[in-house]
Amino acid sequence: MDDTKITARGRATRQRIIEATGEQILASGIGGTTLDTVRAATLTSKSQLFHYFPGGKTELVREVALWEGQQLLAAQEPEIHDLSTYESWERWRAGLVDYYIGLGRWACPIGSLATQAAMLDPELEATIAASMRQWRDALASGIERMRASGLVDPAADARKLAVSILAAIQGGLVLSQPERAAWPLEAALDTVLDALHRVALPSSASSLPR
Amino acid sequence: MDDTKITARGRATRQRIIEATGEQILASGIGGTTLDTVRAATLTSKSQLFHYFPGGKTELVREVALWEGQQLLAAQEPEIHDLSTYESWERWRAGLVDYYIGLGRWACPIGSLATQAAMLDPELEATIAASMRQWRDALASGIERMRASGLVDPAADARKLAVSILAAIQGGLVLSQPERAAWPLEAALDTVLDALHRVALPSSASSLPR
DNA sequence: AGGGCAATGGACTCATTGGTCCAGTGAAGT
DNA sequence: ACTTCACTGGACCAATGAGTCCATTGCCCT
Numbered sequence: 001m002d003d004t005k006i007t008a009r010g011r012a013t014r015q016r017i018i019e020a021t022g023e024q025i026l027a028s029g030i031g032g033t034t035l036d037t038v039r040a041a042t043l044t045s046k047s048q049l050f051h052y053f054p055g056g057k058t059e060l061v062r063e064v065a066l067w068e069g070q071q072l073l074a075a076q077e078p079e080i081h082d083l084s085t086y087e088s089w090e091r092w093r094a095g096l097v098d099y100y101i102g103l104g105r106w107a108c109p110i111g112s113l114a115t116q117a118a119m120l121d122p123e124l125e126a127t128i129a130a131s132m133r134q135w136r137d138a139l140a141s142g143i144e145r146m147r148a149s150g151l152v153d154p155a156a157d158a159r160k161l162a163v164s165i166l167a168a169i170q171g172g173l174v175l176s177q178p179e180r181a182a183w184p185l186e187a188a189l190d191t192v193l194d195a196l197h198r199v200a201l202p203s204s205a206s207s208l209p210r
Numbered sequence: 211m212d213d214t215k216i217t218a219r220g221r222a223t224r225q226r227i228i229e230a231t232g233e234q235i236l237a238s239g240i241g242g243t244t245l246d247t248v249r250a251a252t253l254t255s256k257s258q259l260f261h262y263f264p265g266g267k268t269e270l271v272r273e274v275a276l277w278e279g280q281q282l283l284a285a286q287e288p289e290i291h292d293l294s295t296y297e298s299w300e301r302w303r304a305g306l307v308d309y310y311i312g313l314g315r316w317a318c319p320i321g322s323l324a325t326q327a328a329m330l331d332p333e334l335e336a337t338i339a340a341s342m343r344q345w346r347d348a349l350a351s352g353i354e355r356m357r358a359s360g361l362v363d364p365a366a367d368a369r370k371l372a373v374s375i376l377a378a379i380q381g382g383l384v385l386s387q388p389e390r391a392a393w394p395l396e397a398a399l400d401t402v403l404d405a406l407h408r409v410a411l412p413s414s415a416s417s418l419p420r
Numbered sequence: 421a422g423g424g425c426a427a428t429g430g431a432c433t434c435a436t437t438g439g440t441c442c443a444g445t446g447a448a449g450t
Numbered sequence: 451a452c453t454t455c456a457c458t459g460g461a462c463c464a465a466t467g468a469g470t471c472c473a474t475t476g477c478c479c480t
Contacts, residue, residue: 007448007456029329031241034437045459046439056439107328111384115317115325118387119239129388160397163385164378167398171381174321175373177328178339187370188377195405217426217478244467255429256469262427266469 014052017042022064026109030061030116062124065117068109069131073138075099083142084149086197093189096169097182106176106185108169110135136162143196156199168192224262227252232274236319240271240326272334275327278319279341283348285309293352294359296407303399306379307392316386316395318379320345346372353406366409378402 006014020041024033035049035057053060073080076099079092100106110131117125140162146152172185216224230251234243245259245267263270283290286309289302310316320341327335350372356362382395 032329112325114384115322119242125388163394163397164401167381167385168377170384171377174324174380175377178335184373187373191374191402191405195401198408
Protein backbone atom coordinates (compact mmCIF):
# COMPACT_ATOMS: atom_id res chain seq x y z
CA MET A 1 0.00 0.00 0.00
CA ASP A 2 1.24 3.42 -0.88
CA ASP A 3 1.93 5.71 2.04
CA THR A 4 1.48 8.86 0.01
CA LYS A 5 -2.10 9.57 0.97
CA ILE A 6 -2.33 8.64 4.57
CA THR A 7 -2.75 10.82 7.62
CA ALA A 8 -1.42 10.24 11.11
CA ARG A 9 -4.80 8.95 12.19
CA GLY A 10 -4.91 6.59 9.27
CA ARG A 11 -1.47 5.24 9.99
CA ALA A 12 -2.43 4.61 13.60
CA THR A 13 -5.56 2.72 12.60
CA ARG A 14 -3.63 0.67 10.11
CA GLN A 15 -1.02 -0.23 12.69
CA ARG A 16 -3.71 -1.11 15.20
CA ILE A 17 -5.20 -3.52 12.70
CA ILE A 18 -1.84 -5.15 12.04
CA GLU A 19 -1.06 -5.67 15.69
CA ALA A 20 -4.49 -7.00 16.59
CA THR A 21 -4.35 -9.38 13.65
CA GLY A 22 -0.91 -10.52 14.75
CA GLU A 23 -2.19 -11.39 18.19
CA GLN A 24 -5.13 -13.28 16.81
CA ILE A 25 -2.98 -15.21 14.38
CA LEU A 26 -0.59 -16.19 17.15
CA ALA A 27 -3.53 -17.38 19.22
CA SER A 28 -5.73 -18.98 16.60
CA GLY A 29 -3.74 -19.28 13.42
CA ILE A 30 -4.44 -17.71 10.06
CA GLY A 31 -7.50 -19.82 9.46
CA GLY A 32 -8.88 -19.05 12.87
CA THR A 33 -8.51 -15.34 12.36
CA THR A 34 -11.40 -13.80 10.46
CA LEU A 35 -11.87 -10.29 9.20
CA ASP A 36 -14.85 -10.09 11.48
CA THR A 37 -12.93 -10.86 14.64
CA VAL A 38 -10.24 -8.41 13.61
CA ARG A 39 -12.89 -5.81 12.96
CA ALA A 40 -14.39 -6.41 16.38
CA ALA A 41 -11.05 -6.28 18.18
CA THR A 42 -9.99 -3.06 16.52
CA LEU A 43 -13.38 -1.33 16.60
CA THR A 44 -13.17 -0.73 12.88
CA SER A 45 -15.41 -1.60 9.97
CA LYS A 46 -15.12 -3.88 7.01
CA SER A 47 -14.49 -0.98 4.70
CA GLN A 48 -11.51 0.18 6.73
CA LEU A 49 -9.89 -3.21 6.48
CA PHE A 50 -10.14 -3.04 2.72
CA HIS A 51 -9.25 0.62 2.68
CA TYR A 52 -5.89 -0.04 4.32
CA PHE A 53 -5.32 -3.46 2.81
CA PRO A 54 -6.85 -3.47 -0.66
CA GLY A 55 -5.51 -6.96 -1.20
CA GLY A 56 -7.80 -8.24 1.52
CA LYS A 57 -6.85 -10.83 4.08
CA THR A 58 -3.90 -12.05 2.03
CA GLU A 59 -2.26 -8.65 2.07
CA LEU A 60 -3.09 -8.09 5.71
CA VAL A 61 -1.43 -11.34 6.73
CA ARG A 62 1.66 -10.48 4.72
CA GLU A 63 1.95 -7.16 6.49
CA VAL A 64 1.56 -8.93 9.79
CA ALA A 65 4.38 -11.29 8.89
CA LEU A 66 6.61 -8.36 8.04
CA TRP A 67 5.77 -6.61 11.28
CA GLU A 68 6.25 -9.70 13.42
CA GLY A 69 9.60 -10.36 11.81
CA GLN A 70 10.79 -6.88 12.76
CA GLN A 71 9.41 -7.21 16.27
CA LEU A 72 11.12 -10.52 16.84
CA LEU A 73 14.50 -9.16 15.81
CA ALA A 74 13.95 -6.00 17.82
CA ALA A 75 13.11 -8.03 20.91
CA GLN A 76 16.59 -9.52 20.78
CA GLU A 77 18.33 -6.18 20.84
CA PRO A 78 20.91 -5.27 21.76
CA GLU A 79 22.47 -8.70 22.34
CA ILE A 80 21.67 -10.01 18.88
CA HIS A 81 24.23 -7.58 17.49
CA ASP A 82 26.87 -8.56 19.98
CA LEU A 83 27.09 -12.29 20.75
CA SER A 84 30.83 -11.93 20.83
CA THR A 85 31.27 -13.56 24.22
CA TYR A 86 29.66 -16.46 26.02
CA GLU A 87 28.22 -13.98 28.48
CA SER A 88 26.51 -12.16 25.63
CA TRP A 89 25.05 -15.43 24.37
CA GLU A 90 23.77 -16.14 27.84
CA ARG A 91 22.06 -12.77 28.05
CA TRP A 92 20.61 -13.24 24.58
CA ARG A 93 19.27 -16.62 25.53
CA ALA A 94 17.65 -15.35 28.71
CA GLY A 95 16.08 -12.42 26.91
CA LEU A 96 14.69 -14.62 24.18
CA VAL A 97 13.09 -17.05 26.60
CA ASP A 98 11.62 -14.09 28.47
CA TYR A 99 10.23 -12.76 25.21
CA TYR A 100 8.42 -16.01 24.49
CA ILE A 101 7.16 -16.20 28.04
CA GLY A 102 5.89 -12.65 27.66
CA LEU A 103 3.87 -13.65 24.62
CA GLY A 104 1.84 -15.89 26.86
CA ARG A 105 1.90 -18.71 24.34
CA TRP A 106 4.50 -21.30 23.50
CA ALA A 107 4.71 -20.39 19.88
CA CYS A 108 6.96 -18.30 17.69
CA PRO A 109 5.18 -15.54 15.77
CA ILE A 110 7.38 -16.32 12.81
CA GLY A 111 7.83 -20.04 13.19
CA SER A 112 4.19 -20.97 13.54
CA LEU A 113 3.39 -18.66 10.65
CA ALA A 114 6.02 -20.43 8.57
CA THR A 115 4.26 -23.76 8.92
CA GLN A 116 0.97 -22.30 7.80
CA ALA A 117 2.39 -20.12 5.06
CA ALA A 118 3.76 -23.00 3.06
CA MET A 119 0.23 -24.26 2.57
CA LEU A 120 -1.45 -20.97 1.83
CA ASP A 121 0.58 -18.31 0.14
CA PRO A 122 3.99 -18.68 -1.53
CA GLU A 123 4.71 -14.97 -1.24
CA LEU A 124 4.00 -15.06 2.47
CA GLU A 125 6.31 -18.02 2.74
CA ALA A 126 9.02 -16.03 1.00
CA THR A 127 8.56 -13.12 3.39
CA ILE A 128 8.91 -15.39 6.37
CA ALA A 129 11.87 -17.19 4.87
CA ALA A 130 13.56 -13.80 4.54
CA SER A 131 12.98 -13.06 8.22
CA MET A 132 14.40 -16.41 9.15
CA ARG A 133 17.45 -15.86 7.01
CA GLN A 134 18.02 -12.47 8.57
CA TRP A 135 17.78 -13.97 12.02
CA ARG A 136 20.07 -16.83 11.12
CA ASP A 137 22.64 -14.43 9.67
CA ALA A 138 22.61 -12.36 12.83
CA LEU A 139 23.41 -15.44 14.89
CA ALA A 140 26.04 -16.56 12.41
CA SER A 141 27.68 -13.15 12.59
CA GLY A 142 27.98 -13.50 16.35
CA ILE A 143 29.67 -16.86 15.96
CA GLU A 144 31.97 -15.37 13.36
CA ARG A 145 32.90 -12.61 15.76
CA MET A 146 33.82 -15.18 18.37
CA ARG A 147 35.86 -17.03 15.83
CA ALA A 148 37.64 -13.86 14.80
CA SER A 149 38.53 -13.08 18.39
CA GLY A 150 39.76 -16.63 18.90
CA LEU A 151 36.98 -17.73 21.23
CA VAL A 152 35.91 -20.66 19.11
CA ASP A 153 37.67 -23.13 16.89
CA PRO A 154 38.44 -21.59 13.48
CA ALA A 155 37.14 -24.78 11.91
CA ALA A 156 33.65 -24.23 13.32
CA ASP A 157 30.91 -23.83 10.74
CA ALA A 158 29.10 -20.66 11.82
CA ARG A 159 26.25 -21.04 9.35
CA LYS A 160 25.56 -24.58 10.40
CA LEU A 161 25.67 -23.74 14.09
CA ALA A 162 23.34 -20.79 13.56
CA VAL A 163 20.83 -23.01 11.76
CA SER A 164 21.05 -25.52 14.57
CA ILE A 165 20.36 -22.87 17.18
CA LEU A 166 17.35 -21.62 15.25
CA ALA A 167 16.12 -25.16 14.88
CA ALA A 168 16.46 -25.68 18.62
CA ILE A 169 14.32 -22.61 19.21
CA GLN A 170 11.64 -23.56 16.74
CA GLY A 171 11.60 -27.21 17.68
CA GLY A 172 11.79 -26.41 21.36
CA LEU A 173 8.71 -24.27 21.02
CA VAL A 174 6.84 -27.01 19.17
CA LEU A 175 7.53 -29.30 22.11
CA SER A 176 6.86 -26.66 24.73
CA GLN A 177 3.42 -25.92 23.35
CA PRO A 178 1.60 -29.04 24.56
CA GLU A 179 3.60 -29.09 27.79
CA ARG A 180 2.63 -25.51 28.53
CA ALA A 181 6.07 -25.08 30.00
CA ALA A 182 9.42 -23.64 29.06
CA TRP A 183 11.55 -26.66 29.83
CA PRO A 184 11.54 -28.28 26.38
CA LEU A 185 12.59 -24.99 24.81
CA GLU A 186 15.24 -24.45 27.44
CA ALA A 187 16.52 -28.00 27.18
CA ALA A 188 16.91 -27.72 23.42
CA LEU A 189 18.65 -24.36 23.71
CA ASP A 190 20.93 -25.64 26.45
CA THR A 191 22.03 -28.60 24.41
CA VAL A 192 22.76 -26.63 21.29
CA LEU A 193 24.53 -23.83 23.14
CA ASP A 194 26.58 -26.48 24.89
CA ALA A 195 27.57 -27.62 21.44
CA LEU A 196 28.71 -24.08 20.73
CA HIS A 197 30.75 -24.02 23.92
CA ARG A 198 32.31 -27.28 22.93
CA VAL A 199 33.89 -25.77 19.86
CA ALA A 200 35.65 -23.32 22.12
CA LEU A 201 39.38 -23.39 21.93
CA PRO A 202 40.93 -25.43 24.74
CA SER A 203 42.55 -22.34 26.21
CA SER A 204 39.29 -20.41 26.65
CA ALA A 205 36.52 -20.88 29.14
CA SER A 206 34.33 -23.64 27.76
CA SER A 207 31.58 -23.98 30.28
CA LEU A 208 29.03 -21.74 31.83
CA PRO A 209 27.04 -22.03 35.01
CA ARG A 210 23.76 -23.75 34.22
CA MET B 211 -15.97 -45.42 16.68
CA ASP B 212 -16.98 -48.88 17.66
CA ASP B 213 -15.59 -51.65 15.51
CA THR B 214 -18.38 -54.05 16.40
CA LYS B 215 -20.53 -53.51 13.33
CA ILE B 216 -18.11 -53.09 10.52
CA THR B 217 -17.34 -55.36 7.62
CA ALA B 218 -14.01 -55.83 5.89
CA ARG B 219 -15.15 -53.57 3.09
CA GLY B 220 -16.18 -50.94 5.58
CA ARG B 221 -12.88 -51.07 7.36
CA ALA B 222 -11.04 -50.68 4.10
CA THR B 223 -13.09 -47.64 3.14
CA ARG B 224 -12.58 -46.13 6.54
CA GLN B 225 -8.85 -46.64 6.33
CA ARG B 226 -8.77 -45.20 2.84
CA ILE B 227 -10.47 -42.07 4.14
CA ILE B 228 -7.98 -41.72 6.98
CA GLU B 229 -4.97 -42.05 4.74
CA ALA B 230 -6.25 -39.67 2.07
CA THR B 231 -7.12 -37.13 4.74
CA GLY B 232 -3.66 -37.52 6.22
CA GLU B 233 -2.05 -36.74 2.89
CA GLN B 234 -4.23 -33.71 2.36
CA ILE B 235 -3.56 -32.40 5.83
CA LEU B 236 0.17 -32.77 5.35
CA ALA B 237 -0.08 -30.87 2.08
CA SER B 238 -2.67 -28.22 2.93
CA GLY B 239 -3.18 -28.25 6.66
CA ILE B 240 -6.34 -28.99 8.56
CA GLY B 241 -8.03 -25.81 7.40
CA GLY B 242 -7.11 -26.49 3.81
CA THR B 243 -8.57 -29.95 3.93
CA THR B 244 -12.31 -30.02 3.36
CA LEU B 245 -14.74 -32.89 3.55
CA ASP B 246 -15.43 -32.28 -0.08
CA THR B 247 -11.85 -32.74 -1.20
CA VAL B 248 -11.56 -35.84 0.94
CA ARG B 249 -14.75 -37.14 -0.57
CA ALA B 250 -13.42 -36.52 -4.06
CA ALA B 251 -10.05 -38.13 -3.37
CA THR B 252 -11.56 -41.25 -1.86
CA LEU B 253 -14.49 -41.60 -4.25
CA THR B 254 -16.87 -41.69 -1.35
CA SER B 255 -19.90 -39.64 -0.40
CA LYS B 256 -20.69 -37.25 2.36
CA SER B 257 -22.80 -39.80 4.14
CA GLN B 258 -19.93 -42.27 4.29
CA LEU B 259 -17.71 -39.73 5.95
CA PHE B 260 -20.27 -39.25 8.68
CA HIS B 261 -21.06 -42.94 8.77
CA TYR B 262 -17.49 -43.82 9.70
CA PHE B 263 -16.76 -40.68 11.66
CA PRO B 264 -19.99 -39.63 13.37
CA GLY B 265 -18.09 -36.86 15.10
CA GLY B 266 -17.49 -35.21 11.74
CA LYS B 267 -14.29 -33.55 10.72
CA THR B 268 -13.08 -33.23 14.30
CA GLU B 269 -13.21 -36.97 14.84
CA LEU B 270 -11.70 -37.68 11.45
CA VAL B 271 -8.72 -35.46 12.16
CA ARG B 272 -8.18 -37.11 15.52
CA GLU B 273 -8.13 -40.51 13.88
CA VAL B 274 -5.65 -39.21 11.34
CA ALA B 275 -3.41 -37.97 14.14
CA LEU B 276 -3.51 -41.38 15.78
CA TRP B 277 -2.71 -43.10 12.53
CA GLU B 278 0.12 -40.76 11.63
CA GLY B 279 1.63 -41.18 15.06
CA GLN B 280 1.75 -44.92 14.60
CA GLN B 281 3.14 -44.60 11.09
CA LEU B 282 5.89 -42.29 12.19
CA LEU B 283 7.05 -44.63 14.91
CA ALA B 284 6.76 -47.62 12.59
CA ALA B 285 8.88 -45.87 9.98
CA GLN B 286 11.74 -45.79 12.47
CA GLU B 287 11.73 -49.50 13.08
CA PRO B 288 13.74 -51.41 13.90
CA GLU B 289 16.43 -48.90 14.90
CA ILE B 290 14.18 -46.93 17.22
CA HIS B 291 14.15 -49.93 19.55
CA ASP B 292 17.89 -50.33 19.47
CA LEU B 293 19.90 -47.10 19.53
CA SER B 294 22.38 -48.82 21.78
CA THR B 295 25.43 -47.97 19.69
CA TYR B 296 26.51 -44.96 17.70
CA GLU B 297 26.16 -47.04 14.57
CA SER B 298 22.53 -47.69 15.41
CA TRP B 299 21.95 -43.96 15.89
CA GLU B 300 23.51 -43.31 12.53
CA ARG B 301 21.25 -45.83 10.83
CA TRP B 302 18.25 -44.39 12.63
CA ARG B 303 19.16 -40.91 11.52
CA ALA B 304 19.60 -41.92 7.88
CA GLY B 305 16.30 -43.79 7.88
CA LEU B 306 14.44 -40.86 9.39
CA VAL B 307 15.77 -38.39 6.86
CA ASP B 308 14.86 -40.82 4.11
CA TYR B 309 11.37 -41.08 5.54
CA TYR B 310 10.88 -37.32 5.39
CA ILE B 311 12.32 -37.18 1.90
CA GLY B 312 9.90 -39.91 0.91
CA LEU B 313 6.98 -37.82 2.09
CA GLY B 314 7.84 -35.32 -0.59
CA ARG B 315 7.34 -32.41 1.77
CA TRP B 316 9.54 -30.88 4.41
CA ALA B 317 7.08 -31.28 7.18
CA CYS B 318 6.46 -33.73 9.97
CA PRO B 319 2.99 -35.33 9.94
CA ILE B 320 2.93 -35.02 13.71
CA GLY B 321 4.88 -31.82 14.20
CA SER B 322 2.95 -29.69 11.77
CA LEU B 323 -0.27 -31.10 13.17
CA ALA B 324 0.88 -30.15 16.66
CA THR B 325 1.15 -26.49 15.74
CA GLN B 326 -2.35 -26.44 14.34
CA ALA B 327 -3.90 -28.59 17.04
CA ALA B 328 -3.17 -26.16 19.82
CA MET B 329 -5.42 -23.63 18.13
CA LEU B 330 -8.25 -25.95 17.18
CA ASP B 331 -8.90 -28.87 19.42
CA PRO B 332 -7.48 -29.58 22.87
CA GLU B 333 -8.19 -33.29 22.59
CA LEU B 334 -6.32 -33.45 19.32
CA GLU B 335 -3.46 -31.65 20.97
CA ALA B 336 -3.44 -34.24 23.74
CA THR B 337 -3.35 -37.07 21.22
CA ILE B 338 -0.40 -35.53 19.48
CA ALA B 339 1.36 -34.78 22.73
CA ALA B 340 1.04 -38.46 23.58
CA SER B 341 2.68 -39.45 20.29
CA MET B 342 5.49 -37.02 20.94
CA ARG B 343 6.00 -38.35 24.43
CA GLN B 344 6.13 -41.91 23.12
CA TRP B 345 8.67 -40.89 20.54
CA ARG B 346 10.74 -39.01 23.07
CA ASP B 347 10.68 -41.94 25.46
CA ALA B 348 11.89 -44.28 22.75
CA LEU B 349 14.87 -42.03 22.12
CA ALA B 350 15.53 -41.63 25.82
CA SER B 351 15.49 -45.40 26.25
CA GLY B 352 18.19 -45.69 23.62
CA ILE B 353 20.35 -43.19 25.44
CA GLU B 354 19.72 -45.04 28.68
CA ARG B 355 20.85 -48.26 27.05
CA MET B 356 24.07 -46.60 26.00
CA ARG B 357 24.54 -45.31 29.49
CA ALA B 358 23.94 -48.72 30.97
CA SER B 359 26.52 -50.27 28.68
CA GLY B 360 28.98 -47.55 29.55
CA LEU B 361 28.99 -45.83 26.18
CA VAL B 362 28.01 -42.43 27.52
CA ASP B 363 28.69 -40.50 30.68
CA PRO B 364 26.50 -41.73 33.55
CA ALA B 365 25.81 -38.08 34.34
CA ALA B 366 24.13 -37.51 30.99
CA ASP B 367 20.47 -36.51 31.18
CA ALA B 368 18.75 -38.89 28.79
CA ARG B 369 15.40 -37.16 28.91
CA LYS B 370 16.90 -33.80 28.14
CA LEU B 371 18.98 -35.13 25.28
CA ALA B 372 15.97 -36.90 23.82
CA VAL B 373 13.94 -33.70 23.92
CA SER B 374 16.80 -31.86 22.25
CA ILE B 375 16.99 -34.40 19.47
CA LEU B 376 13.25 -34.18 18.86
CA ALA B 377 13.49 -30.41 18.86
CA ALA B 378 16.27 -30.57 16.29
CA ILE B 379 14.05 -32.70 14.05
CA GLN B 380 10.99 -30.49 14.37
CA GLY B 381 12.91 -27.25 14.15
CA GLY B 382 15.07 -28.55 11.35
CA LEU B 383 11.95 -29.34 9.36
CA VAL B 384 10.53 -25.87 9.98
CA LEU B 385 13.70 -24.43 8.48
CA SER B 386 13.90 -26.97 5.69
CA GLN B 387 10.42 -26.19 4.47
CA PRO B 388 11.11 -22.81 2.83
CA GLU B 389 14.51 -23.96 1.63
CA ARG B 390 12.97 -27.01 -0.02
CA ALA B 391 16.11 -28.86 0.95
CA ALA B 392 17.24 -31.29 3.58
CA TRP B 393 20.31 -29.43 4.75
CA PRO B 394 18.75 -27.46 7.61
CA LEU B 395 17.26 -30.64 9.02
CA GLU B 396 20.52 -32.47 8.60
CA ALA B 397 22.55 -29.65 10.10
CA ALA B 398 20.35 -29.52 13.17
CA LEU B 399 20.47 -33.29 13.59
CA ASP B 400 24.24 -33.33 13.11
CA THR B 401 24.78 -30.74 15.78
CA VAL B 402 22.58 -32.38 18.35
CA LEU B 403 23.93 -35.87 17.68
CA ASP B 404 27.42 -34.46 17.99
CA ALA B 405 26.35 -33.28 21.42
CA LEU B 406 25.36 -36.85 22.20
CA HIS B 407 28.74 -38.10 21.06
CA ARG B 408 30.40 -35.56 23.27
CA VAL B 409 28.98 -37.08 26.37
CA ALA B 410 30.69 -40.31 25.42
CA LEU B 411 33.14 -41.64 27.95
CA PRO B 412 36.74 -40.78 27.05
CA SER B 413 37.55 -44.43 26.51
CA SER B 414 34.91 -44.97 23.84
CA ALA B 415 34.79 -43.84 20.25
CA SER B 416 33.44 -40.31 20.31
CA SER B 417 33.24 -39.33 16.70
CA LEU B 418 31.60 -40.68 13.62
CA PRO B 419 32.38 -40.21 9.96
CA ARG B 420 30.35 -37.29 8.74
C1' DA C 421 -33.03 -67.64 -1.49
C1' DG C 422 -34.04 -63.92 1.09
C1' DG C 423 -34.11 -60.88 5.22
C1' DG C 424 -31.54 -57.40 7.44
C1' DC C 425 -28.25 -54.22 8.09
C1' DA C 426 -23.97 -52.19 6.61
C1' DA C 427 -22.63 -49.36 2.94
C1' DT C 428 -23.43 -45.83 -0.37
C1' DG C 429 -25.31 -41.72 -3.20
C1' DG C 430 -26.42 -37.21 -3.36
C1' DA C 431 -29.57 -33.40 -2.67
C1' DC C 432 -30.46 -30.04 0.80
C1' DT C 433 -29.89 -26.71 4.82
C1' DC C 434 -27.65 -23.38 7.42
C1' DA C 435 -23.83 -20.73 9.22
C1' DT C 436 -19.73 -18.52 8.21
C1' DT C 437 -16.65 -15.57 5.77
C1' DG C 438 -14.21 -12.94 2.30
C1' DG C 439 -15.27 -9.29 -0.36
C1' DT C 440 -18.25 -5.24 -2.60
C1' DC C 441 -20.68 -0.94 -2.52
C1' DC C 442 -22.30 3.36 -1.36
C1' DA C 443 -23.57 6.65 1.72
C1' DG C 444 -22.03 9.70 5.60
C1' DT C 445 -18.37 12.19 8.63
C1' DG C 446 -14.54 14.90 9.92
C1' DA C 447 -10.20 16.96 9.71
C1' DA C 448 -6.53 19.42 7.05
C1' DG C 449 -5.29 23.07 3.93
C1' DT C 450 -6.57 27.35 1.46
C1' DA D 451 -15.70 29.09 6.18
C1' DC D 452 -15.50 25.85 2.77
C1' DT D 453 -13.95 22.39 -0.11
C1' DT D 454 -11.92 18.16 -0.62
C1' DC D 455 -10.59 13.73 0.23
C1' DA D 456 -9.18 10.51 3.64
C1' DC D 457 -11.68 8.01 6.84
C1' DT D 458 -15.54 5.41 8.65
C1' DG D 459 -20.12 2.69 9.06
C1' DG D 460 -22.66 -1.04 7.86
C1' DA D 461 -25.85 -3.30 4.67
C1' DC D 462 -25.42 -6.62 1.19
C1' DC D 463 -23.73 -10.49 -1.90
C1' DA D 464 -21.79 -14.87 -3.34
C1' DA D 465 -19.08 -18.74 -2.33
C1' DT D 466 -17.84 -22.26 0.54
C1' DG D 467 -18.03 -25.85 3.70
C1' DA D 468 -19.85 -28.58 7.70
C1' DG D 469 -23.42 -31.32 8.73
C1' DT D 470 -28.42 -33.60 7.91
C1' DC D 471 -31.60 -36.68 5.76
C1' DC D 472 -33.60 -40.16 3.20
C1' DA D 473 -33.57 -43.28 -0.46
C1' DT D 474 -31.10 -47.09 -2.61
C1' DT D 475 -27.74 -50.82 -3.20
C1' DG D 476 -25.48 -54.92 -2.16
C1' DC D 477 -23.07 -58.01 0.84
C1' DC D 478 -23.26 -61.30 4.81
C1' DC D 479 -25.56 -64.81 7.41
C1' DT D 480 -29.00 -68.14 8.23
